[in-house]
Amino acid sequence: MGSSNILLIDSCSADFENVKNAFSEIGIKSTLYRAKNDTEAWSMLQGDNKISPIPKIVLIDINEEGINGIHLLNKMRIHPDLKSTLVFVITKTDNDLNKIAALNLNIAGYMYKPCEGENSKDFFSILNDYWNIIEFTREKR
Template sequence: MGNASILLVDNRKAIVECIRKSFSEIEVKHTLFSAANENEAWSMLDGSEKITPIPKIIIIDINRTKNKGIQFLTAIRNHTDLKSILVFVITDSKTDKNKVAALNLNIAGYIHMSFESQTLNPFVSVLNDYWNIIEFSSQK
């Protein structure tokens, strides 16, 4: 896949650092950006803080922000330039409240897991292998 960018959306600094650490330990070569919330993420995707090129992958815990996560995913899927972004929901929440809605928005995966290195590293390793074998269009 080359060196694509990945956007992590989570407001918990400890989780962001844990994921960054896991990316480093697995030696993920992709650039990891982080946004504290959906508004900040949207600004990075289509606003004043726009990331270029647009990230190919978003990792988000939609269960942290009530319905804002589903609204964010809906906006991505309705946006011409963003709808092809792969979205992975990783969550430590045991509620299925948003699971069906997220799956109906064609997310790439909904994964329930704890945010500890012994469970996160194997997950990041599998995702890294996946990202390295899939092909993306050079178009938007």
């Protein structure tokens, strides 16, 4: 995957720092962006604050308060530049309705957030290995 962009959608600053630290420890070269909610995320994907190139991977906590993740996923799946984006739901809470809805929107995986520390490093190391062996579409700007 090299050094492409990754968007994390999570309202929790501590979780963002945890992911950022794990990326640094593992040596993930991708640029990590953060949106605190689905509105901010859409602006970064297709609005005034659009990230270029468009992130190939989106990590989202659809169960986090203030994030309408299913709505965002629906918008992404009908948008021609975003419909093939790899989306991983990474959450601390269990919500069967959201899990089913997300899986029906062709997410790449529904996983539970690791706790801080070594588990986080191992978790993102495994994801990074996966990201580096799959084929992505060409860069969209």
